[in-house]
Amino acid sequence: MNGENTWVIGRGLLGRAVERARGVGPTPRPIRWSQPDEALEDLRHHAASFAGGTGDIEIYWCAGRGVTSTPASELEAEVDLFRRALVVLRTTLPHRRILFFLASSVGGAYAMSPAPPFTEQTPEAPGSAYGLAKLAMESAVREHARSAGWRVFIARITNLYGPGQDMAKGQGLISVITDSFVRSSPVSLYVSLDTLRDYIYEDDCARVIVGGMARLRDEPNGRTVTKIVGAMSAISIGALLGEVTRLRRQRSQIMLGQGRSTGQASDLRVRSVIWTDLDALVRTTLPEGLDKVFRARLGEHSVHPR
Template identity: 75%
Template sequence: MRWGDADGALSDLRAHATELGRAAGPLEIYWCAGRGVTSTPQLELDAEVALFERALTEFATIFEGRDVRFFLASSVGGAYALASGPPFTENTAVAPGSHYGVAKLAMEQKLMATARAAGWRAFIGRITNLYGPGQDMGKGQGLISVITDSYVSGKPVSLYVSLDTLRDYIYEDDCAAVIAGGMARLASEAQGTTVTKIVGAMAAVSIGALLGEITRLRRQRSRITLGQSRSGGQASDLRVRSVVWPELDALVRTTLPEGLDKVYRARLRSLAEVGA
């Protein structure tokens, strides 16, 4: 995929969609693309939204008359950054605090409109803090991955948020399980329906407690320095509670200690393979 070239990316998406359209039966599409984070400039985010909108227009034409089930990865932090009264649910009024949040919500709205017009079934997953092995470190996010890397590499980590900051961390395999379960449930919804669900562990942890747990598991403190906050557009308390398809939350089975250990061991394996 030529993601750095909007026209090239759209051409690639058109080709892949045409190939997918040759398959019989219901079609499932998962849109998990995007490199935007809360600090990404608005122009870059606008370009991501524009590409998504163009892709949906192409898909609606290519898949006309087909049974399409579409998943969009969205963001709890983007949707509820300035919301009040946690824990937040799907009934909480959205309140973005950054261009990133505005972009994510614009993509949600475009998908809802397309699903309604084309007769698709859509599933929007507002995901909490996703973590796991293989996270893209180039995006400048992923606190667990960054701290784990500091244990392996010995490099210090600078934190720019309060240790009291509350986040909900969901392991990647659990997140995938909830999304797969939601897509299966989507089949029973009426055409043109969009279901929005918060996807998370439903258990908030402070950054201070997270550091304490990592220290306990590794039996030594990580090299952390605290800097002046630059966390614009991020809420200090992002506790959540899903009220949509809550039975799917039972698919989240990886405890935080288990997940932290998996990330650490995967990082060690990665370094061993590089050095081999």
């Protein structure tokens, strides 16, 4: 696959991992996400650079700042921007064949589903505005696949983690726990220690995504493939804390909060039944991944102590 025809949109934890997996760098012109009209202008400008080329264009949409606790109004604005961005891409690249990737969410799609493990055949049952937003984005890109002949790969990702987690988003239990160890500060949990989650390391996730996009080339125009991307091995939060304690040889300072974490399932075990051979690309064990996150946070803390 030609890196010159590859565009990764969004440079968070996942976007940077996909850039590494595809061997491409960031776009020369950053997207001004804080202003929707300016963001669309930047997207149009960069899309135009692909207009005169040949071959398939791979577009990886890894952007988005929404989390489960994000207000509905902000999520609606994010979905609106995504829909407008799809139109910009379609009108700017009318004669190019597009392979489009969208990062979605297992937790968003199946939060209220009653019978884990969830597969791609499990009916969607969102439990929050975040889940509704993710499914709205999926629906929007499916429509463009049908009407414009795009080939689309949607990854419903489990709990993504890695050294590049954005701590400002307040997301990522592994990063939050790691930060509490590094800074010797307590962390509050608002969910049961029996809560089950599937954790996938950033580079493993990116390998599965890139592998899926390569396979998408053999699919007919207008086709959308939705796959659950995860480690396919869930662990309770209590067991996760135990593993962290074993690795660091000290207990974390955990405070169990009295609030209730809404819109999140207690059991998010999954089992993909789509392109299952790609699951072998998930190679990082949880202890290995935790160690990488700790080493990165220790390095950041020594340079920028708080």
